[in-house]
Amino acid sequence: MSSSKRSTxxxxxxxxxxxxxxxxxxKRLDGRNLDETRPMEIEFDIIKxxxxxAKVKLGNTEVVAGVKVxxxxxxxxxxxxxxxxxSAEVLPTASPYSEPGPPDExxxxxxxxxxxxxxxxxxxxxxxxxxxxxxxxxxIFVDCSIINADGNLFDATSYAVVSALISSKLPVFEIxxxxxxxxxxxxxxxITTIPISITAVRIGDAVILDPTSEEEAxxxxxxxxxxxSDGHFTAIQKGxxxxxxxxxxKKAAETARIKGEDVRTKLKELSNTGQ
Amino acid sequence: xxxxxxxxxxxxxxxxKRTDGRTTDELREIKITVGVVKNADGSAFIEFGxxxxxAAVYGPREVHPKHMALPDRCVLRCRYHMSPFSxxxxxxPAPSRREVEISKVMRESLEPALILEDxxxxxxxxxxxxxxxxxxxxxxxxxxxSIALADxxxxxxxxxxxxxxxxxxxxxVLDINDTEDKEGIADMPVAYMPxxxxxxxxxxxxxxxxxxxNECMDKAIVGCNMVYEIQRQALMQKYFGxxxxxxxx
Numbered sequence: 001m002s003s004s005k006r007s008t009x010x011x012x013x014x015x016x017x018x019x020x021x022x023x024x025x026x027k028r029l030d031g032r033n034l035d036e037t038r039p040m041e042i043e044f045d046i047i048k049x050x051x052x053x054a055k056v057k058l059g060n061t062e063v064v065a066g067v068k069v070x071x072x073x074x075x076x077x078x079x080x081x082x083x084x085x086x087s088a089e090v091l092p093t094a095s096p097y098s099e100p101g102p103p104d105e106x107x108x109x110x111x112x113x114x115x116x117x118x119x120x121x122x123x124x125x126x127x128x129x130x131x132x133x134x135x136x137x138x139x140i141f142v143d144c145s146i147i148n149a150d151g152n153l154f155d156a157t158s159y160a161v162v163s164a165l166i167s168s169k170l171p172v173f174e175i176x177x178x179x180x181x182x183x184x185x186x187x188x189x190x191i192t193t194i195p196i197s198i199t200a201v202r203i204g205d206a207v208i209l210d211p212t213s214e215e216e217a218x219x220x221x222x223x224x225x226x227x228x229s230d231g232h233f234t235a236i237q238k239g240x241x242x243x244x245x246x247x248x249x250k251k252a253a254e255t256a257r258i259k260g261e262d263v264r265t266k267l268k269e270l271s272n273t274g275q
Numbered sequence: 276x277x278x279x280x281x282x283x284x285x286x287x288x289x290x291x292k293r294t295d296g297r298t299t300d301e302l303r304e305i306k307i308t309v310g311v312v313k314n315a316d317g318s319a320f321i322e323f324g325x326x327x328x329x330a331a332v333y334g335p336r337e338v339h340p341k342h343m344a345l346p347d348r349c350v351l352r353c354r355y356h357m358s359p360f361s362x363x364x365x366x367x368p369a370p371s372r373r374e375v376e377i378s379k380v381m382r383e384s385l386e387p388a389l390i391l392e393d394x395x396x397x398x399x400x401x402x403x404x405x406x407x408x409x410x411x412x413x414x415x416x417x418x419x420x421s422i423a424l425a426d427x428x429x430x431x432x433x434x435x436x437x438x439x440x441x442x443x444x445x446x447x448v449l450d451i452n453d454t455e456d457k458e459g460i461a462d463m464p465v466a467y468m469p470x471x472x473x474x475x476x477x478x479x480x481x482x483x484x485x486x487x488x489n490e491c492m493d494k495a496i497v498g499c500n501m502v503y504e505i506q507r508q509a510l511m512q513k514y515f516g517x518x519x520x521x522x523x524x
Binding site for chain 2: 002003105108109112116121221223230232233234236239240241246249250253
């Protein structure tokens, strides 16, 4: 059952007032403009035991994503497609408020929204990952660990997943005498597009990008919009307990297209130099 | 919506009619009955196409466990649950990740309409049970839940109405059904407060160009307003009997 709760981070009234005053003048408490994202750093291939991995830093938010590839049965109803399984965990290291244990609803939402961005954009061409149609397919696990949480986990996790996938090398499996054999070669994953999510939050009448956790504690509503390389929308999720006007949503969608393209260019640039 | 290449079937025929005979701007048949669960403080039963959903509201009441209470406002608790017999293959009754997420977005879509500050230290529980699932059960669930909240006499800023729009065979259509959900290209559920003109739920699965997104958004809002009219009639029916000619404001 989903229940309204108090914000884990308590922001003092004076601090809140300060934030509102500052935002109404077009500047945020950390000095950023309303539509300015924090500096993004990506380290590729940091986990040698994984088939692909990346660590993304977005300000103080830090996420590691790892790709592991196995073979298995396809999903029901998707017999002729490889399987892609995405999970996310907010580690107990992430903040004083996170605890070990089964994922809470925010973490479930996080994993599902990031998954939707990757899946609906058809980033990985799952049709190319079938070994025996209807029986054996590649199963790609992408697991994400949030090491430090300082807001905008949606985008940081999504960038980590995309970075880990584009830099991954999949093992080549073959069927020999009805058995799956890893022949020891590596192949690039069949990547078709690069989905980029952009999260905006509304605080009062202002809509700001890439919120810190302090800003998230003061937000009225949140929206995460994912675009693919063509600049088309592939996933949207509105969150938090406030509402948006239609104009705010349409404007956020346009911003997500423009800013998404910037992030995509940066991410591609980093992946070329990082490998 | 994820499997675009499975489109062997045409979902829209040459006359512009959909698999269930609707035009692209038509809602499925919606029937709302208010006050169906006698023990609840407020309730509603909705038939939205083949969806059959019961929503019941208990509260404002004491919060258990007590430490969950909020000092300045009411706790809203929301459960979206599908009965095991509601789907083609039996659904495990344990809450799935999908249901956890929908419970959350449903709560967040209802909260902006409620004046929770009026009931500090109390809880309002909203239970939405999907007895039979068709496409768009979250929208139907939100529509029913908001009527149940109104029926419970909870102070509200507005009603929440919900309706999806989406893309099927390259056409933007209103109110996606089950087949269109599975075989179409995009599904975009929207919940809306018609008087405040604010969107309280927005999700998208599938690919839309910017123009299609705007068209989809506008179409969904038109659909929401149509749903709102049905909600209003249902509440009028319960509280004023057949004097449904009463004009709004």
